[in-house]
Amino acid sequence: MPTDQIQYKSRPGNLILSEPNKFKVDNLRSEEMIINVGPQHPSTHGVLRLEVLMDGEIVKEVVPHIGYLHRCFEKHGENLPYNQVIPFVDRLDYVASMNSEHAYAMGVERMLGIEQQIPKRVEYIRVLVAELNRIASHFIAIGTYGMDIGAFSPFFWLMRDREHILRLLEWASGARLLYNYIWIGGLFYDLPVGFEERCQEFVTYIKPKIQELNTVLIENKIFVDRTANVGVLPLDLAINCGVTGPMLRGSGLRFDLRKVDGYSIYPELDFNIPIGEGKMGKTGDCWDRTYVRFEEIYESLKIVQQCLEKLTTEHKRTRDFDPQALVPKKIRPKAQDLYVRAEIPKGELGFFFRADGKSDIPFRCKCRSCSFVNLSVLQEIAKGVLIADLIAIIGTIDVVMGEVDR
Amino acid sequence: MLDSFVAIIKPLCQTEPMIDEVSSPKAIKVSAQDLVPAMDALYRNPTTYFDMLSCITGIDNGVQAATMEVVYNLYSIPFNHHLMVKVILPRDHAEVDTVSHIWRTANWHEREIFDMYGVNFKNHPDLRRILMPADWEGHPLRKDYSHQEYYRDIKVAY
Numbered sequence: 001m002p003t004d005q006i007q008y009k010s011r012p013g014n015l016i017l018s019e020p021n022k023f024k025v026d027n028l029r030s031e032e033m034i035i036n037v038g039p040q041h042p043s044t045h046g047v048l049r050l051e052v053l054m055d056g057e058i059v060k061e062v063v064p065h066i067g068y069l070h071r072c073f074e075k076h077g078e079n080l081p082y083n084q085v086i087p088f089v090d091r092l093d094y095v096a097s098m099n100s101e102h103a104y105a106m107g108v109e110r111m112l113g114i115e116q117q118i119p120k121r122v123e124y125i126r127v128l129v130a131e132l133n134r135i136a137s138h139f140i141a142i143g144t145y146g147m148d149i150g151a152f153s154p155f156f157w158l159m160r161d162r163e164h165i166l167r168l169l170e171w172a173s174g175a176r177l178l179y180n181y182i183w184i185g186g187l188f189y190d191l192p193v194g195f196e197e198r199c200q201e202f203v204t205y206i207k208p209k210i211q212e213l214n215t216v217l218i219e220n221k222i223f224v225d226r227t228a229n230v231g232v233l234p235l236d237l238a239i240n241c242g243v244t245g246p247m248l249r250g251s252g253l254r255f256d257l258r259k260v261d262g263y264s265i266y267p268e269l270d271f272n273i274p275i276g277e278g279k280m281g282k283t284g285d286c287w288d289r290t291y292v293r294f295e296e297i298y299e300s301l302k303i304v305q306q307c308l309e310k311l312t313t314e315h316k317r318t319r320d321f322d323p324q325a326l327v328p329k330k331i332r333p334k335a336q337d338l339y340v341r342a343e344i345p346k347g348e349l350g351f352f353f354r355a356d357g358k359s360d361i362p363f364r365c366k367c368r369s370c371s372f373v374n375l376s377v378l379q380e381i382a383k384g385v386l387i388a389d390l391i392a393i394i395g396t397i398d399v400v401m402g403e404v405d406r
Numbered sequence: 407m408l409d410s411f412v413a414i415i416k417p418l419c420q421t422e423p424m425i426d427e428v429s430s431p432k433a434i435k436v437s438a439q440d441l442v443p444a445m446d447a448l449y450r451n452p453t454t455y456f457d458m459l460s461c462i463t464g465i466d467n468g469v470q471a472a473t474m475e476v477v478y479n480l481y482s483i484p485f486n487h488h489l490m491v492k493v494i495l496p497r498d499h500a501e502v503d504t505v506s507h508i509w510r511t512a513n514w515h516e517r518e519i520f521d522m523y524g525v526n527f528k529n530h531p532d533l534r535r536i537l538m539p540a541d542w543e544g545h546p547l548r549k550d551y552s553h554q555e556y557y558r559d560i561k562v563a564y
Contacts, residue, residue, distance in 0.1 A: 013558075014558040014559060018539035018541070019535075019539060066536060067535075067536060067538060070538070072546070075546060110430070239458055240457070240509055240511070242460065337429040337433065338430045339430070339431065339460070339479045339490065350460055350479070352463045363465075366461070368460060368461035368479075373511055373514070373515075376513065380510070
């Protein structure tokens with residue numbers, strides 16, 4: 001509301017930290033000190049604040065302080081009809097919105113019992129755009145990670161190539177990052193005419209570029225020296241901490257919900273699940289996690305190609321195909337609790353719904369975000385590392401603060 | 407499948423665990439004092455081996471129902487089993503034991519529920535607010551929550 005009143009009065013008491021430090025300076029030993037990293041720091045990938053207890057250059061304890069990007073997703077979810085929550089779902093993991101939308105739409109469709117009726121063409125388009133977005137997300141993860149630890153040019157290359165994906169998705173949905181494209185029971189629009197051909201062109205274009213990325217970054221000796229044996233996450237700790245996604249696979253477990261749950265049309269597609277094998281150092285180090293992301297780009301490209309093939313042959317565009325044909329007018333699921341999960345680029349995204357059966361607004365809409373859980377492992381693996389390695393570890397967790405804070 | 411899970415935790419419970427078929431995945435309702443022994447058994451028993459705690463959800467059923475719920479989503483990677491465990495708590499005295507000594511991931515999930523609902527997790531190692539500022543008033547996801555008017559002289563407007 002516009003106002004001419006001064007909305008904020010300056011008082012010394014208001015200048016204290018909104019979240020006080022866990023460690024007090026008075027209680028420290030003489031060689032210890034507290035370093036505050038963030039919330040405004042490029043290497044924390046957003047508004048993440050870390051309180052680091054240091055002994056010289058060695059990290060003794062890391063306390064993440066989060067909540068700086070809290071936008072009340074769950075409160076909004078309880079106050080809006082199911083279909084109107086989708087734009088908020090976009091804003092959770094804002095570099096891979098299609099994947100989150102897919103998970104959400106799948107959950108509501110499962111509650112309505114229409115999951116099996118979704119037309120094949122719709123499912124193929126969903127998976128196509130979701131995998132394109134997965135590639136874009138991994139481009140960001142690898143590019144910014146390279147930049148974190150000193151390799152500058154891969155970032156520009158990957159941003160350039162990511163832009164091609166974003167243009168494709170913009171063409172399909174009308175928006176560059178926050179799409180609102182996958183709807184409950186269907187899609188906003190069918191793919192535009194010529195999309196398949198352009199997408200195929202992109203796949204042909206990107207393949208040598210990824211090879212180039214491999215040479216310049218992943219297998220680069222400087223990069224390997226910097227990341228191998230750093231931030232080793234043992235598998236038992238990873239599972240106990242609930243870590244999922246490339247982080248868990250980097251620790252050596254072949255666990256991908258696309259294979260395990262086999263949702264949507266993923267069982268019909270042929271792709272592999274890359275895992276970290278400790279090629280350059282110990283299994284579960286920073287290099288392994290980056291390598292898993294890098295290999296997943298190839299696998300996603302494989303999926304994209306298969307989807308394109310199906311979309312141009314078996315499930316071709318027809319004049320009377322309506323992607324909104326199954327979109328329910330009123331979304332009112334029966335009274336039930338449902339937990340749905342799907343693999344997004346960062347890991348397992350889960351939604352917990354409680355429907356009361358009387359309204360088209362969820363009684364409870366909880367988001368189990370993978371970045372939130374993956375970030376909680378930081379305080380376990382960052383003990384005893386150098387402060388420079390702490391930055392290297394944050395990069396491989398691949399946090400998106402929008403999803404951590406929701 | 408669900409019956410075998412119930413059979414495992416039944417001898418450890420003081421009150422009978424109940425089955426809730428409507429939920430997906432299917433759920434077991436246990437009472438608050440039975441939670442930790444039941445969860446520990448589900449985690450350790452070699453036939454269940456729920457090694458992954460996917461999610462913990464807090465639910466406020468409103469002032470009229472006067473109950474709160476904490477819902478645990480368990481998953482077993484080797485057996486591919488899903489299970490939901492529900493605990494119903496009185497709204498004015500919402501208190502349950504922590505499971506963060508079994509699964510470390512519970513630590514942050516429980517902090518979030520404490521932050522949003524004010525559920526007290528007994529024996530939790532570090533029960534602080536996590537998303538809201540430390541000096542925020544009230545628990546925002548409670549059904550009867552109304553926000554404070556000013557936070558450090560900044561108007562809190564919706």
